[in-house]
Amino acid sequence: MSGPVSPVTVEIIRNALIAVADEMNATLIRSAYTPIIYEMKDCSVALLDAEHRVLGQSAGLPIFLGNLEACTIAIEEQYGRDVWAPGDVWIMNDPYVTGTHLHDMTVMEPIFDQSVLIGFAASRAHWLDVGSKDPGGTIDSTDVFQEGLRLTPIKVVEAGTQSPTLTQMIGKNSRFYHGAMGDLGAQIACCHTGARRMPEIYRRFGTDAVLDARDEIFAQAERLERDFITSIPDGTYRAEGSIDSDGISDREVFIRVEVAIDGDEMSIDLSDSDDACRGPVNCGATQAVAAARVAYKLLVDPNRPANGGSFRPLSVSVRDGSVVGANEPFPVEWYFTPLGLLIDLVVKALSEAVPERAAAASYGDSMVIYLSGTHPDTKQPWLHVEPTVGGWGAWDGSDGEDGLINNVNGSLKDMPIEVLETKYPVRLRHYGYRTDSCGHGQFRGGVGVEREFEILADSSMSAWFERSRTPAWGLAGGWTAEPPDVVLNPGRPDERHFLKCANVRLSAGDIIRTKTGGGGGFGDPADRDGGAVRADVADGVITPEIARDVYGLADPPPDGSGNS
Known part of the structure; x- marks a missing residue:
């Protein structure tokens, strides 16, 4: 040619x-x-x-x-x-x-x-x-x-x-x-x-x-990305937040981001984040760069697939030996936990500079449950590992998404209930939205979900649920969302609550209820449309009490059915 x-x-x-x-x-x-x-x-x-x-x-x-x-x-x-x-x-x-x-x-x-x-x-x-x-x-x-x-x-x-x-x-x-x-x-x-x-x-x-x-x-x-970056006011923007712990101790682990805009160039500096941890929340530097690119893509050019011209205006700095720049032999099993927070923090840092593009924080982590044991019929080992969806943050013009997988996991799907119950000795007794879990606002955050597992054979459970110390924050007056929880045998004398746990022994008949957090709200709840509040009550997203006490709705439906 x-x-x-x-x-x-x-x-x-x-x-x-x-x-x-x-x-x-x-x-x-x-x-x-x-x-x-x-x-x-x-x-x-x-x-x-x-x-x-x-x-x-x-x-x-x-x-x-x-x-x-x-x-x-x-x-x-x-x-x-x-x-x-x-x-x-x-x-x-x-x-x-x-x-x-x-x-x-x-x-x-x-x-x-x-x-x-x-x-x-x-x-x-x-x-x-x-x-x-x-x-x-x-x-x-x-x-x-x-x-x-x-x-x-x-x-x-x-x-x-x-x-x-x-x-x-x-x-x-x-x-x-x-x-x-x-x-x-x-x-x-x-x-x-x-x-x-x-x-x-x-x-x-x-x-x-x-x-x-x-x-x-x-x-x-490259041209499209540089054109948008040029529209952002030059300056340095910062944000910080913490994950709950490293899985070994209760010490908070802080991620700190500094975003600098200079003409058509953006830099993201993660150097001030905490040192690598004894527990498994560390990641290699290349994955921290990838997470920074996710945040960049969310803001700069979300509608086009990435290619070799993407990210040319972006530079990312990672400090060697930090929690997001770990070296051997630091453990890395839960490498994505600080990265989900990192993505939200980059958006938060730039929220005042590009308010039309910034959303409140999401529920943040993968919220993973492990169930394992020996199958009573086949006598073979079995293992179920599954992340859990939650609420995403609201933005100026829209409520957050309900029950969506977190931003590091993208197109990851739920395990179909039919597959779960066919392959493993587990029955899923309930799966639905978690009422009142969203961050309230003129635009509310998305709601998290509740799932209830019935264990049909002796087995064990491990769990990794996160973001209770830094739950999904709101923007522009929006409220913070509810944090997660895992409950073993709710309502029974042996009820126990977890966020992170390893190899908890389970017996046939035990019940596990998992609750994920919601997304942060955007804007003052007093400015929310009354019809939207009524719809939320009708859908079971919020209770009549929240509709009355937070949103000021004088006559909310009494039972969440939508009937006055």
Whole structure:
């Protein structure tokens, strides 16, 4: 093709590259063996160019935004550019490189067209168990060696042949061997899909056209981002908040952000955050950068998919040895807990500068429950791991979303109740919105949820619920939302309350009630429309008492039914 590539061709190539990423993601999900991938979609994929820049990224976990390329870059830095060869597939989960915890396995394959390296296919998926001291993961680990198998970048497939010794070693380090082997195969198949499809695009349009279109796609993203940043008043903006604890002690762990705007450039400095902790709330620096990118994307360019031109106006500073810049051997199992707070804090810091884009805080963390034991029918070990949805923050013009997964997890789905009750000795007795959990305001925050599990066989529970010390704050006069809670056997003499707990023994007939927090409110509650208040009472979002005492509604429906 001669001359500059046409805008039409640019858009066709843009969507072709995104379609490849979507097909890769579909291959992974449909091939996976464990429900945390094939039902809950705890995975992400990316198609990269030869310089490790994103060409296409499917819907997945935002916390991996612009992060998969860090893994291919790390391999190249360690082994040199010549290490890439056709038919090779690499695997790694080293948290100090990837930034995540050991459960997140990253699998990558270089892509060649007629012996020329043209890019990479990469996938990351959460494996159910990687051999940690406790099934499925740890609540109270104090070093990374308690958290499971740790893999430096290594070839699991070489020249098209999968290594049986490495494959067996990986599988035998999981309590769920067949699930691990199936999920590994699904990730390899995902990468193979990208390795087949990308050269087809090159052959269809020609190398020059694809590269020219890529450069234009990147340039468009950069121009749009710089244009918006220029509209933000120059200055330095700060915010801080804390997570409840590191899981070992009760000490609050503070995250502090400083956002500087200078013309069309933004910098986010995390250097003043607390030092790395004894408990497992630390993360590698690359994941802190990814979280900062999520916050940036929320504010700057939320409607366009990320690509290699995104984030060029952004720089992120992370202090080595901090809780968001941890090194070996600090534990990392709950790496995302400070990152959810970090995202909210960046938005809070810029809320006065861009009030039309800023939302109040969300419920903030993944709110994970673990249930495990030996199945009474199959006599096989079982493990259920599931994050829980909550309320998002309101903004100037809209209430917050009710019952939505937190901002680090993106397109993660609930485990279907039918799957839960079929596979495991658990019955879900109740699942619904948590009344009065929202932050009140002219626009109310979203509400959290309540779930009630009945345990049908002796088992154990671990839980990680967060943000009770810094629950979702409001903006512009909006109220703070309710924090979370986990209750064992509510209303019984042995009732107990938890936020974080490890390996609590359960007996058949025990009840677990989980409650997630709501989102912060926006604006003065006195300014809320009376019809909206009545609708909230009718829907069971708030009680008549809150409608009367907080919102000033003189005659609220008496019972939440909507009837006067």
